[in-house]
Structures are given as structure tokens and as C-alpha cells.
Amino acid sequence: MRLKRFCSLFLSCFVLTQGALFFATSSPLLAATTENTQVTEPAPTTLITNTADIVSNSTLESIGTEISAIYQSSQQERSNAQSTTELATLLRRANAVATQTDTLQARLKPYQAVYQNFLDILGKPPGKDEPAEAASITEQRKLLLTKQQDINSRMTRLKLYQVEAQQLVNELRQHGTAIQQATLWQRFPSPLGVNFWSQFTSNFRADTTRLSALGGEALGVLGVAFAGKRIFISLGGLALSALLLVGWFFSHGIIRRVVVRILPAGRIRPIIATLICGVLSLLAWGFSFQILWSVLAFDNSALDEDLTTLGSMMGAQFPLCGLVIELGFCLLSRHPEWRIFPMSDTIARNLRLFPLWLAAALIMRGFLRYIDTQSGISMLSVQFMDGLYVLAVSPLLFVIPQELRISDQAENTPSQPSRTQFLISLAMGISIVCWLAVFSGYIPLAYTIISWLSMMAISMTGLLLLSLLVTVMASTLFPASAPLGRHLVELGLPPRLVNQMCVVVPGIVNVLLLAVAYAVATSGDGFDPQQIWHQLYWLFHGQASTDGSHISLDAILLCAVLPVAGYYTISILKSWFKQRFFPTTRLDIGAQASILSILSYAAWILVGLSMLAVLGVTVKSMTWVVSALSVGIGFGLQSIVQNFVSGIILMAERPVSIGDVVTIAGVTGTVERISVRSTDIRLDDKSTMIVPNSQFITSAVKNATRAQKPGVFTIELNLPFASDLDKAMDVMARTLAACKDVDATVQPSVSMSSVSDGSALLIGSAKAVSGTDLTAVRSAALFEIWKAFQENKIPVTVRQNLITV
Numbered sequence: 001m002r003l004k005r006f007c008s009l010f011l012s013c014f015v016l017t018q019g020a021l022f023f024a025t026s027s028p029l030l031a032a033t034t035e036n037t038q039v040t041e042p043a044p045t046t047l048i049t050n051t052a053d054i055v056s057n058s059t060l061e062s063i064g065t066e067i068s069a070i071y072q073s074s075q076q077e078r079s080n081a082q083s084t085t086e087l088a089t090l091l092r093r094a095n096a097v098a099t100q101t102d103t104l105q106a107r108l109k110p111y112q113a114v115y116q117n118f119l120d121i122l123g124k125p126p127g128k129d130e131p132a133e134a135a136s137i138t139e140q141r142k143l144l145l146t147k148q149q150d151i152n153s154r155m156t157r158l159k160l161y162q163v164e165a166q167q168l169v170n171e172l173r174q175h176g177t178a179i180q181q182a183t184l185w186q187r188f189p190s191p192l193g194v195n196f197w198s199q200f201t202s203n204f205r206a207d208t209t210r211l212s213a214l215g216g217e218a219l220g221v222l223g224v225a226f227a228g229k230r231i232f233i234s235l236g237g238l239a240l241s242a243l244l245l246v247g248w249f250f251s252h253g254i255i256r257r258v259v260v261r262i263l264p265a266g267r268i269r270p271i272i273a274t275l276i277c278g279v280l281s282l283l284a285w286g287f288s289f290q291i292l293w294s295v296l297a298f299d300n301s302a303l304d305e306d307l308t309t310l311g312s313m314m315g316a317q318f319p320l321c322g323l324v325i326e327l328g329f330c331l332l333s334r335h336p337e338w339r340i341f342p343m344s345d346t347i348a349r350n351l352r353l354f355p356l357w358l359a360a361a362l363i364m365r366g367f368l369r370y371i372d373t374q375s376g377i378s379m380l381s382v383q384f385m386d387g388l389y390v391l392a393v394s395p396l397l398f399v400i401p402q403e404l405r406i407s408d409q410a411e412n413t414p415s416q417p418s419r420t421q422f423l424i425s426l427a428m429g430i431s432i433v434c435w436l437a438v439f440s441g442y443i444p445l446a447y448t449i450i451s452w453l454s455m456m457a458i459s460m461t462g463l464l465l466l467s468l469l470v471t472v473m474a475s476t477l478f479p480a481s482a483p484l485g486r487h488l489v490e491l492g493l494p495p496r497l498v499n500q501m502c503v504v505v506p507g508i509v510n511v512l513l514l515a516v517a518y519a520v521a522t523s524g525d526g527f528d529p530q531q532i533w534h535q536l537y538w539l540f541h542g543q544a545s546t547d548g549s550h551i552s553l554d555a556i557l558l559c560a561v562l563p564v565a566g567y568y569t570i571s572i573l574k575s576w577f578k579q580r581f582f583p584t585t586r587l588d589i590g591a592q593a594s595i596l597s598i599l600s601y602a603a604w605i606l607v608g609l610s611m612l613a614v615l616g617v618t619v620k621s622m623t624w625v626v627s628a629l630s631v632g633i634g635f636g637l638q639s640i641v642q643n644f645v646s647g648i649i650l651m652a653e654r655p656v657s658i659g660d661v662v663t664i665a666g667v668t669g670t671v672e673r674i675s676v677r678s679t680d681i682r683l684d685d686k687s688t689m690i691v692p693n694s695q696f697i698t699s700a701v702k703n704a705t706r707a708q709k710p711g712v713f714t715i716e717l718n719l720p721f722a723s724d725l726d727k728a729m730d731v732m733a734r735t736l737a738a739c740k741d742v743d744a745t746v747q748p749s750v751s752m753s754s755v756s757d758g759s760a761l762l763i764g765s766a767k768a769v770s771g772t773d774l775t776a777v778r779s780a781a782l783f784e785i786w787k788a789f790q791e792n793k794i795p796v797t798v799r800q801n802l803i804t805v
Helices: 002-025 027-033 057-074 080-122 135-184 194-202 204-225 230-262 268-297 305-331 345-350 354-373 379-393 395-411 418-440 443-476 483-490 495-522 529-541 553-584 589-614 623-635 638-653 693-698 725-738 774-791
Strands: 661-664 667-674 678-682 688-692 712-720 749-756 759-767
Touching: 057 080, 057 135, 080 135, 194 204, 194 379, 204 230, 204 268, 204 305, 230 268, 268 305, 268 443, 305 354, 305 443, 354 379, 354 395, 354 443, 379 395, 379 418, 379 443, 395 418, 418 443, 443 495, 483 495, 495 529, 553 589, 589 667, 638 693, 667 688, 678 693, 688 693, 712 725, 712 774, 725 749, 725 759, 725 774
Parallel strands: none
Antiparallel strands: 661 667, 667 678, 678 688, 712 759, 749 759
């Protein structure tokens, strides 16, 4: 109650504040539109914030200048190695401009609708023969038109800039793809030939001089860092970096003890322990390198631009190096209970050194990135180092499957599945292809394949761990029978909903992780976080088409969420009507069912319109769909539309309601359900007949319920003239009153309806107890009457004809 009272007070204050602000800001317009009011104020002012403050001229000019600078830089001639790095930088700048223009359009677009609404309120200027309007209204319209034109011009410029930026992005990507393809398939002299070594030795002296100079600069930086009083600062930074790594190494035992104490036994323990240790390894290795590098580079006169670039490239590899080592410790742990994937001790022991091998290769990769782009040595020397890297790393793809086979043969394990055999053969095949590419001169191709596989292996392992974590948590901690799930049930959530969320949420998370995997796979072999972020942005955000539609992953996810939210909202609304509103009315069950059906269909139509609005589909863009539907209705959908309209008529006029006993096409049954397409009728044999709604409109329907009260059944008996009719009517009345499941509060009635064909027709009516089967009650009453007539020797000439409601 306190929370409701606080919310009511807050909403009241908010409404009063906004109302006061609206009247304060819109007073010129109100004064101008009120008759017989003297305007003494100066020229009217705008009703909203100046749009120039949102998208200023300087912002638009800076966007245009940035686009021109990117275009000019993209036209410069560079070598392939330089072009790859420069194009990546230009692509990031172009993506940033495209994102900025899209954001500014989203901020400016609502103001277009606001000013258009203001102009609609003022209306069109008076015609030639119409009376003149107030001068203040004319001035206000003129000011609004000026502001609207300004908004339109700024929006037009933003759209043009967005198109130019997107075109630049496409061109840069195409250019980068062309350069990458040309670089990948560029063939150098084979290392097995004399030509390669002759060219390599001719440039060997110059290349060694350049690398020696780089080494001398590094020694100079170390000499300055460890000279004089700076030695204490450098040693302190080195000690702090070492302390971080030591703390990371000894944190495994603590983390595992905490996990054992908190989490239940099962697979969730090694997964969470691995993820926590992985995050700590990223932080420890990253911070240790950054601390050491910052201490060495602080106010160091010997440090130049080359070493700074080398340090940044090496620093990007150290966190990945720590993550690889950590994953090796956890996945190949000495303790079997802490391994995420089950494997034997022999396999874990044989594979334990390979993560260290890959970690060392990652550190070497950071050095090679500098050699490829910034070192300035000859191209053949660069290819020589890249080839050595491929020859050092590619054996991982060959040796690991070989070790798995040897371990399986030693332990006499059963043959592996065909999928595992295929993956092992694929890894070995890639390794052989890389070796052949190096020896045949296609070194860039082999280097790109190995680099891409290394980054994808690390990324996929991390994403797989996240997917396993979400799946295991959903199946272990959050079901309705689990500890956390029971707390959710105690808060009021239905157990069925909690169990459904345990299935749906992991599925959604896995879809998002697949999107991240796609972004990583398409960002190249550089593993550039900014490039991955831009890939994710365009994947989720998408791009609006020329007709205004907007198809993107976030729009698709929102369209998937809207029906689920609409379903539960409609269920809550229908429950409120059934439990709270309808009991306070005199509506019968048929009227209640019709109201609920109409509300449900109207709500689903709103959900569908909301989904179209999310996708940006407008009435204009749906013109062709309406045209196609009209043709379809004319040829093949007539019956569907006819049944739909008939269903609306049945719900509105209610000639037939739920619970009515009707006869249609010679079949009698009880109406159970009325939808917009068909009506369900339950027959006496418990089967259901589905009747199209158009049949209730176009054919004759007998509604027996409309003739009698609900629950009343009638029995007709023909007696000969010689019978004692008074005695027969008395026996029939007393028997009906004494029958089981007959309502004792309503006195049965017996009357003579007609005399014909030598017999008299007696009609007995009674009401069954509510909630009972009327057919069964009627059958039992008829049987009791038959026995009573036999005991009293009252003859019956014709078998009865029964009508029930």
C-alpha cells in the first residue's frame, strides 16, 4: 500500500509538473488560438528545444570533413602490408561516421513528427474567400514552417552523409578484400629453391642492421629504466607484475574451495571455476604486462615510436597468452573432477604441454605483426619469419589428433564417432596444406590460415564455456525444484513459467553467442576488438531500406519477444475479466465468451501491428501485399474470409451462444466453442463436430435452448383414451420429483398437450441439478417413469420423443 501511495504521489507530481511546463511553453500558441484575446507579447517562440542544439552546423561540417579525409586517404598508393593496416584504420573511421549519422538521425527524427503535429493543430491557411485568421497564428505557422524546413534540411544532410559513409565502408571492405585476396594468393620463391635463399642473403645485412637497431633501442630503454634511482621504480614494477602472476597461479585452489562450498555437486562446479580462473588470467597477464611496460616507458628518453608500437602489439597478445595457459590448466587438470570434458588421465597428461606451445606462439605472433607492418625489413625476410611461425604452430593441428589416437589405442577405448574422426582428419589435412603452402611459396596463405584458426580456437573455447555455463545453470540452479527456482516460485512466478524460462533463456543466449562467433569469424585474423564491435553493431542494428523497413537482429529478437509478452498480457487481461469483472455483471456465459474472443483477437491484431512497426513496415510499403491479398481473396480465399466475417457476426449478434443445444444439417449437439473461423459442437457420443461459421449464417439452425430455460428437459408420452389420465399425470409428476439429480426446488409439471389418433399426449418437464449431464438425467427419469407406469399398469401406445436443453 505504501508503494502504491508513493507511486500515485510521484505520478501526480510528474503530471502537474509537465502540465505546468506545457502551459508555460505553449502560452503564445494558446493565446493566438483563443478568440477575442489581445496579444501584447512579442513574436511567438518555438515550443520545443532548438534542433540546432541537437545537430549543429559544426557537427554536420565535421562529418563532411571526416568523410572527405577518409576518401582522400583511401586513394593513396601503399604497399600491401601498409594498405592492410591503413585500410583497417580507415574502415574503423568510416564505421564510426556511419554510426554517428545513424544516431543523430534517430535523435532528430522525433522532432519532425512534433513540428508536423503543431502544424496540423494550426491547420491550413484560410482560403481566398474565407475570413482572415489572427496575425499571431500566421506568425506562429510561419515560424513552425521555418523550423520544419530546417529540420528537414539537416535530416537530408545526415541521410546523404550516411549514404556516403556506408558507401565508403563498402568500398573499403571491397578494397581490403581485394588486397587480402591478392596478398593471400601472392606467390614467393619456394624456400626449397636457390632463388629464395639468394634473394634472402642479398637483403640479410640490411635486415639484420634494422633488427639490431631495434634491439639496441630496447637495450637503451632497459638501460635508462634500470639506471640510477629509476632502478627501484623498475624493480618495483617488475616485482608487482610478478606478484600478480604468482597470485593468479595460487588462486586456483582458493577458487575451487569456494566453488565447492557454494555450488552443488555436478558439472557446474568445473565450468564456473574455469570461467572465473579464465577472467582472472586475462586480468592478471594483461595488467602485469601493462604495469611493467608503463614503468619501463615512463619518462624514458630512449623510447621511440617503433618500440611503442611494438609494445602495444605485444600487449594485445599477453592476455590471450594467459587465457590459453589457464584453459590448459583447467581443461587438462590433474584432478579429473575439475575437467569440463571427460577424458582419461593419459590423454590429459599427453596434451598438457600443448597450451604452453600455443601461448608462446601467440607472443611470437604479436612480434610478427610488428615485423609485417612496421619493421621496414625486406618482404622476403618477412615471409621467412612468417613461414617459420607456420612451421612451428601448424604441427599442433597434426600432433594433437595423433596423441589422441595413440592414447586411445593404449587404453583400448572403443572407436570414436564418425564426427570426431572427421574433425581429426580435417585438422591433420589443414596442417599438411599449410606445410605444402609454405614449401611451395604461398606463405601468406598459410600464415593467414594458422592465425585465423588460432584466434577462432581461443574465441570458440570461451564462447563454448559461456554456453555451457548458461545451459548448466538453467538446468541445475533455476528449475522450479532447484534452490533458486524455489525462491522464484515463492515470489509468485508459476512453476511452469520458471521451467519454460530455463529452456528459453539458454536458447536466446546461445543465439547471441552465435552472433558473436560470426562477428569474430568475419573480423579477420587480426582479432581487432573494434572491428568485432562494428561487426556486432551492424549485425544487430542493421540498416534501414529505402522504403523505411528495418530488418536487423535486434528487430527480429524484439519481434520474437512481442508475441510471448502479448500472450501473457492477454492471459492476465482475460483472467481479470473472468474473475473480477464478469461476476459483477449479468452477462450470460455466451456474452462473456464473445467479449473475451473479440478482446483477444483485437489484442493480437495490435501485437501484429507492433511487430510491423518494429520492422518499419508502413501502410505504404504494404500496398503490394494488400493488392495480392485482394487477388487471393477473389480467387481462393473467399471461404476463409466468409467464415471470418461470419464468426464476427456470431460473436456480435449471438444467435448461438456457448452451451446452446443446436440442430444443424440434421445433427444435434451442444455448442462448446466459437472462434472466428469455426464453431465446435459436442455430440452425444462425446465427439466434436467442427462447423464453419458461414453455415450458421447461410443455413437454417434450430436452437433448442432459446425455447426453454437452461437445464430443463421434457418427456412426451402418448397414452390411449381408455387410460386413467389423472392417475397417469399424478404418477408422472411424483416420479419426476423423486428422481435423482432433479432439482427439488423446482416443482415438475405435467400437462396434456393434445388428443389425436386415439391417444392423449402427456408432457412432463423438470429441471436437472446444475453441473450434471442433462442427457444422463433425462435417461434416468425416463426409466423411472417407465417402471412406475408398469407398476401402476398404465399403458403407453407410442415410444416417447425427447427434446432437451
